[in-house]
Amino acid sequence: xxxxxxxxxxxxxxxxxxxxxxxxxxxxxxxxxxxxxxxxxxxxxxxxxxxxxxxxxxxxxxxxxxxxxxxxxxxxxxxxxxxxxxxxxxxxxxxxxxxxxxxxxxxxxxxxxxxxxxxxxxxxxxxxxxxxxxxxxxxxxxxxxxxxxxxxxxxxxxxxxxxxxxxxxxxxxxxxxxxxxxxxxxxxxxxxxxxxxxxxxxxxxxxxxxxxxxxxxxxxxxxxxxxxxxxxxxxxxxxxxxxxxxxxxxxxxxxxxxxxxxxxxxxxxxxxxxxxxxxxxxxxxxxxxxxxxxxxxxxxxxxxxxxxxxxxxxxxxxxxxxxxxxxxxxxxxxxxxxxxxxxxxxxxxxxxxxxxxxxxxxxxxxxx
Numbered sequence: 001x002x003x004x005x006x007x008x009x010x011x012x013x014x015x016x017x018x019x020x021x022x023x024x025x026x027x028x029x030x031x032x033x034x035x036x037x038x039x040x041x042x043x044x045x046x047x048x049x050x051x052x053x054x055x056x057x058x059x060x061x062x063x064x065x066x067x068x069x070x071x072x073x074x075x076x077x078x079x080x081x082x083x084x085x086x087x088x089x090x091x092x093x094x095x096x097x098x099x100x101x102x103x104x105x106x107x108x109x110x111x112x113x114x115x116x117x118x119x120x121x122x123x124x125x126x127x128x129x130x131x132x133x134x135x136x137x138x139x140x141x142x143x144x145x146x147x148x149x150x151x152x153x154x155x156x157x158x159x160x161x162x163x164x165x166x167x168x169x170x171x172x173x174x175x176x177x178x179x180x181x182x183x184x185x186x187x188x189x190x191x192x193x194x195x196x197x198x199x200x201x202x203x204x205x206x207x208x209x210x211x212x213x214x215x216x217x218x219x220x221x222x223x224x225x226x227x228x229x230x231x232x233x234x235x236x237x238x239x240x241x242x243x244x245x246x247x248x249x250x251x252x253x254x255x256x257x258x259x260x261x262x263x264x265x266x267x268x269x270x271x272x273x274x275x276x277x278x279x280x281x282x283x284x285x286x287x288x289x290x291x292x293x294x295x296x297x298x299x300x301x302x303x304x305x306x307x308x309x310x311x312x313x314x315x316x317x318x319x320x321x322x323x324x325x326x327x328x329x330x331x332x333x334x335x336x337x338x339x340x341x342x343x344x345x346x347x348x349x350x351x352x353x354x355x356x357x358x359x360x361x362x363x364x365x366x367x368x
Contacts, residue, residue, distance in 0.1 A: 036068055036069050037063070037068070037069040038069075041069070042063070042069050042070060045059055045060050045063070046060065049080060049083070052087070054083075054084040054087040054088070054089040054092065055084075055089070057080045057081075057083045057084035057087075057089070057092065058080070058081065058084040058089050058091055058092040058095070060080045061076075061077045061078075061079075061080035061081040061084065061092065061095060062077070062095070064076040064077040064080065065077035065095070065099075065105075073105070074099060074104040074105025074106075075105040075106070076105075077095075077099065077105055078096060078099050078104075078105040078106045080092075081093075081095045081096040081099065082096055085116065085119070088123070090119075090120040090123035090124070090125040090128065091120070091125065093116045093117075093119045093120035093123075093125070093128065094116070094117065094120040094125050094127050094128040094131065096116050097112075097113040097114070097115075097116035097117045097120065097128065097131065098113065098131070100112045100113035100116065101113040101131075101141075110135070110140050110141030111141045111142075112141075113131075113135075113141055114132065114135050114141035114142055116128075117131045117132045117135065118132065118196060121152070121155070121196070121197075122196060122197060122198065124159055125159070126156045126159035126160050126161035126164060127156075127161065129152050129153075129155045129156035129159055129161070129164060130152065130153065130156040130161050130163055130164045130167065132148075132152040133148075133149045133150070133151070133152030133153040133155075133156060133164070133167060134149070134167075136148040136149035136152065137149035146171070146175060146179065147179070147182045147183055147186050148183075148186060149171065150168065150171040150172075150175065150179055150180070150182075150183035151183040151184075151186040151187050151190075152164075153165075153167040153168040153171055154168045154183055154184070154187065155187060155197075156168075171183075177214060177215075178214070178215065178216075180210075180214055181210075181211040181212075181214035181215055181216035181219065182211070182216060184207045184208070184210040184211035184214070184216070184219070185207070185208065185211040185216050185218055185219045185222065187207040188203075188204045188205070188206075188207035188208040188211060188219065188222060189204070189222070191203045191204035191207065192204035192222075192226060201226060201230060204226060205223060205226055205227075208222050208223045208226065209223065212242075217243070217246050217248055220239055220242050220243045220246060220248065220251070221239075221243050221248055221250040221251060221254075223235075223239040224236055224239035224240045224242075224243055224250070224251065224254045225250070225254070227239060228240075228254060228257065228258075228263075231263075233258065233263045233264025233265075234264055236254065236258065236263070236264060237255075237258055237264045237265060239254075240254035240255045240258060241255065244275075247282075248282075249278070249279045249282030249283055249284035249287060250279070250284055250286075251279075252275045252276070252278040252279030252282060252284065252287060253275070253276065253279040253284050253286045253287040253290070255271075255275040256271075256272045256273070256274075256275035256276035256279060256287065256290060257272070257290070258272075259271040259272035259275065260272035260276075260290070260294075260299075260300075269294070269299045269300030270300045270301075271300075272290075272294070272299075272300055273291070273294050273299070273300030273301050274300075275287075276290045276291040276294065277291055279291075280311060280314070283318070285315050285318035285319060285320040285323075286315075286320065288311050288312075288314050288315035288318060288320065288323070289311075289312070289315040289320050289322075289323050289326075291311050292307075292308045292309075292310075292311035292312040292315060292323070292326065293308070293326070295307040295308035295311065296308035296326075296330055305330050305333065305334055305338050306334075306338050306341045306342050306345065307345075308330050309327055309330045309331060309334070309342050309346075310342060310345045310346055312324070312326045312327035312330060313327055313346060313355075324358075327359060328359050328360070331356075331359040331360060332360070339356070343355075
């Protein structure tokens, strides 16, 4: 099995490669090997820590953890790490996380450890990034995810951790080239969402490009959407076309949007309709919604309320919010003949009477 191989690899390397545990233990050991601070220096450190200096609080926590100049007490280390961590000190956040990971000075809680790792990683702490990667790899404190493990190892390596670089290289060897693209996609998503990492669309685009360059089709769509949302239509068009060439329904929708709104291209409703239709038939809910609207309004095609209602229904079944409200509106303006035609084309697993009841419910306009 792959997992024991990595675990054994981590344990035999006397460095910061193990998931936070060896990293921080190694750091504390380094403290004990350094010059022991004098009582006067400890007193000054205590005063600065008491006054709210987060760097001093972190240093005092390390002194307690390593027993360097103070009695070795993990519970006191946890107290001072927490004070610094709550002020946003990334090193303290990672060190507090490791105490939770080990159950040293605090009750063992790997989920809580991961929470603090995340806070430190968000600030660019390379050790915390590595620790998150190891947590995802081993499924401790979080569910197992090879993709997220690889992603955090890559980020750790980018932040300067040789252990992160080694782990990333090992992940690539274990999972193959496609895994690199998936990890890069995950990093791009983190930067775009701004949750696990600070929001940075430029960095998101850079990681998406790396993923796309390694054949990740979802990254192509992500790039198209990112540039579309930021109104960089020349870039959006290029990536929309790339996605369409890969026969990805999201790429069809993207091109339809550009042509419908004349963004980066000359407006062309017929061309927009053509792309939306391809996207809709490929299962893209946004394309279904857009196609239905074009049928409803006679844009790029002949007005057809039957087709509009059918596509609104399909879009609704795909989870498109608002599609059902549009379907009800179309139903309210239909003739009897149009409704009969709709019943023939609507999803076969829906009873026409039930469907009509839904479409003409209390919130719907009265039918003629």
